[in-house]
Amino acid sequence: MRKYGPIKIALVGQPNCGKSTLFNAIVGLKAQTSNIPGTTVQFTKSRMNYKGKIFDVIDLPGTYSLSSQDMAEHETLKYLLTQDIDLIINVMDATLLSRSLELTLQLIELGKPMVIALNMMDEAKSKGVEIDVKKLEKTLGIPVIPTIAVHGKGLKQLFEKILEILKSGKIPSSYKCSKIVEEKINALTKAVEKSIAGKFEIPPRLFAIKLLENDDYFVNLVKDNKEILELARKYREELEDIMGSPAPDVVHGERHNLSMKIAEGVVKLKRKTRKSFDDKIDAFVMHPIFGYFILILVFFVFFYLIFKIGSPLEELFTGPFDKLLTILPQRIHNQLLLYVLDGLTQGIAGGIGIVLPYFIPLVFLLSFLEDLGYLPRVAFLLDGLMHKIGLHGKSVIPLILGYGCSVPAIAATRILDNERDRVLSALLVPLVPCSARITVIFALVAYFLGPWWALFFFIFNIFVVSILGKILNGFFKTPSYGLLMEIPSYKLPSLKITFDKTWLQVKNFVYLAWPLLIIGSVILGVIQYMNLDSLINTAFSPIVHSILGLPKEVGTTLIFGILRKELTLVMLSQALGTEIGKINTILTKEQIVVFTMFVMFYIPCISTIGIIWKEYGKKIMLYSILLGLSVATITGLIFRIVL
Amino acid sequence: MFDTSLTSLVYLKPGVTAQVISFSGGRRARMRIMQLGINPGDKIKILSIGPFGGAIYIENLSNGTRVAIGRGIAAKIIVKPL
Numbered sequence: 001m002r003k004y005g006p007i008k009i010a011l012v013g014q015p016n017c018g019k020s021t022l023f024n025a026i027v028g029l030k031a032q033t034s035n036i037p038g039t040t041v042q043f044t045k046s047r048m049n050y051k052g053k054i055f056d057v058i059d060l061p062g063t064y065s066l067s068s069q070d071m072a073e074h075e076t077l078k079y080l081l082t083q084d085i086d087l088i089i090n091v092m093d094a095t096l097l098s099r100s101l102e103l104t105l106q107l108i109e110l111g112k113p114m115v116i117a118l119n120m121m122d123e124a125k126s127k128g129v130e131i132d133v134k135k136l137e138k139t140l141g142i143p144v145i146p147t148i149a150v151h152g153k154g155l156k157q158l159f160e161k162i163l164e165i166l167k168s169g170k171i172p173s174s175y176k177c178s179k180i181v182e183e184k185i186n187a188l189t190k191a192v193e194k195s196i197a198g199k200f201e202i203p204p205r206l207f208a209i210k211l212l213e214n215d216d217y218f219v220n221l222v223k224d225n226k227e228i229l230e231l232a233r234k235y236r237e238e239l240e241d242i243m244g245s246p247a248p249d250v251v252h253g254e255r256h257n258l259s260m261k262i263a264e265g266v267v268k269l270k271r272k273t274r275k276s277f278d279d280k281i282d283a284f285v286m287h288p289i290f291g292y293f294i295l296i297l298v299f300f301v302f303f304y305l306i307f308k309i310g311s312p313l314e315e316l317f318t319g320p321f322d323k324l325l326t327i328l329p330q331r332i333h334n335q336l337l338l339y340v341l342d343g344l345t346q347g348i349a350g351g352i353g354i355v356l357p358y359f360i361p362l363v364f365l366l367s368f369l370e371d372l373g374y375l376p377r378v379a380f381l382l383d384g385l386m387h388k389i390g391l392h393g394k395s396v397i398p399l400i401l402g403y404g405c406s407v408p409a410i411a412a413t414r415i416l417d418n419e420r421d422r423v424l425s426a427l428l429v430p431l432v433p434c435s436a437r438i439t440v441i442f443a444l445v446a447y448f449l450g451p452w453w454a455l456f457f458f459i460f461n462i463f464v465v466s467i468l469g470k471i472l473n474g475f476f477k478t479p480s481y482g483l484l485m486e487i488p489s490y491k492l493p494s495l496k497i498t499f500d501k502t503w504l505q506v507k508n509f510v511y512l513a514w515p516l517l518i519i520g521s522v523i524l525g526v527i528q529y530m531n532l533d534s535l536i537n538t539a540f541s542p543i544v545h546s547i548l549g550l551p552k553e554v555g556t557t558l559i560f561g562i563l564r565k566e567l568t569l570v571m572l573s574q575a576l577g578t579e580i581g582k583i584n585t586i587l588t589k590e591q592i593v594v595f596t597m598f599v600m601f602y603i604p605c606i607s608t609i610g611i612i613w614k615e616y617g618k619k620i621m622l623y624s625i626l627l628g629l630s631v632a633t634i635t636g637l638i639f640r641i642v643l
Numbered sequence: 644m645f646d647t648s649l650t651s652l653v654y655l656k657p658g659v660t661a662q663v664i665s666f667s668g669g670r671r672a673r674m675r676i677m678q679l680g681i682n683p684g685d686k687i688k689i690l691s692i693g694p695f696g697g698a699i700y701i702e703n704l705s706n707g708t709r710v711a712i713g714r715g716i717a718a719k720i721i722v723k724p725l
Contacts, residue, residue, distance in 0.1 A: 064678035069671065098706050099680040127707075214670065248670055249677070256682050278709075279690075286691040286700050380711040384697030392713055393698055417675075482713030483698045484675055489709075 006047060006054040007166065010080065013091030014103055015062030016488040018119040022091055022149035023059040050159050066106040067215045071414035077217055080110060081202055087113045087166060094124035094131055097267060101259035108172045109206035113165045116144045117158055130268040139262050142172045150494050174205060177254040180242055184235045185209055191231050196222060212236060213248040278489050291381050303458065306361045307451055310442055313357035321349035322579040336529050343525025343574060347518030350570030358439045360506060366404045367501040371493035375400055376485060383483045389466045390473025392483040395425045402432035406608040410615060420476045426616055427472060427624055430604035431465050431631065436565035437600055443569055445596050448584045461600060464635065513566060520560050520567050524574050548594050548636045561599060562606055568599050590643040594636050602632035652699060652720040660688045661722040668719035680708035
């Protein structure tokens, strides 16, 4: 056991095995979990204390195998190979034991102490699968602790076992392949030991296995070592000659067969699987005709509920503030103070009255849909249509997450298998209205023009995004690789977890965005007092006034909108010198449409710009800004002319 | 001998069961399919087929995995209808 510093424990498992839920249960902290393969796109770390020992628990992105097929898996592989980890918790899905074992067998090769959390035992049981835990433990030589992460069951036993294993320092022993494959592995292991072992922390046997699999990551590590590469190639060819199929398939096949054998030995299928719950629901949800009715219904209900919950709350909360704003000028006679207080009130009112009423139901419903397992099904239903715009079904997931917030949506593009899909999706995501912009749509368009207009905005947005997808697709030479994704079983989202997730986002808003909103609003008040706003407005007037036909005062609001999209709305009323409820006395209905159209598409907010830069570099970031600005201007102009 | 009972996954209708024989795609796609839990020898069932040239939704009866596979990749999966 480590003498100094916290003990590092990595959680590793296949996507959807309940790993993040287990992580949450362990650390009592709320990481983002959801029922989408690969939502933990960046790893989360949390420090905890158990029996006086300090642990750093790291939740790594789900991976099917110790190889990197997408960015999320690449992160996991890199972390496991380069970080000094004390112990691995391998989270296994008890309902998919055989497939989970294929990863376990590879993790063993890392040569680290290991404990298995056999998760979702309750679901396995309801599917009629009974697992002999003791026997599994004995076969693998690794402690196995049954857990039900959603209910926090088995955690104490898990940590007791972790302490025990850390103390003994027991490392599980490698599995043996069939004779021919084993010979090649051993021969290559020896060569690896001789020539490169000192250069990497990676166990030679694992290195040899991965070179036989021709894995890009490992091959790339030794790309300068012609000797090893040549030897690996020779062994691969020999294997292929003897076994009759490509070496990577042979090596994978060994693990697959062994996993099947182990699973068969420990699983008792109590009753023959009757038509499962998933089948009954999928018969409609995944139906080539009904599926689309359900899809439209789901999203209609989704936005309808947000509007139904949000608009009475907006009315309720903004009322008192509006009153306050009319009283202020009568009581306060110092002009500067009046502007400051006015800005302050607008800022506070904007948070309570406009953002939260729509933001909370939106975030809640979106995480509910995520956890339910509906999004991968949407990916399936829309695969054919997405091909028409040069993407495939999987890209739907970041795009839908974009309705919540563009930042995690951009991060979620990592689940896509290749660069072109990722770049194309990342360029489209910021154009999907995020919760802040949806708030603007609801609070302006739905409130003053009616919910059907709001619906039109969403449909028009999808239309524009599709057209752009089609156009941008023309710039990429390589065609898409196609959809290949697991469809997880439905899970009734735990209300506690959904509430926790909603709270996490609301907390982020309250602590990060709201203060910005209030400060921004006050600053705008001061700018107006000093008459500086006319300068900004003049600078923006070519777009705002000449092209879009909006009052010049709107110019300043757009600047703040780049910081946070929520600011646009508060700033709008602030700049126009009226309460939000009375904007329609200053802007015509046509101007409200044009303004909202522009806000829906224009420059991504500063956090989104940041993550695009980080994930894709400066060039793509600039493209994204230009794309947003030009689409916003063009659509705004079109609506000004048409209306 | 040429086995005429072999066909590609894309030609199967919903409700049909089949045995996976082999994958003819590139290494990456092949490895991915196998990692997702679809291996040669497994018995699969077609659950649904997406319209507009969409994906194929299958269940692996051998281990319970469910996967959506785009047409392009599905075309390279050789199966034997049962």
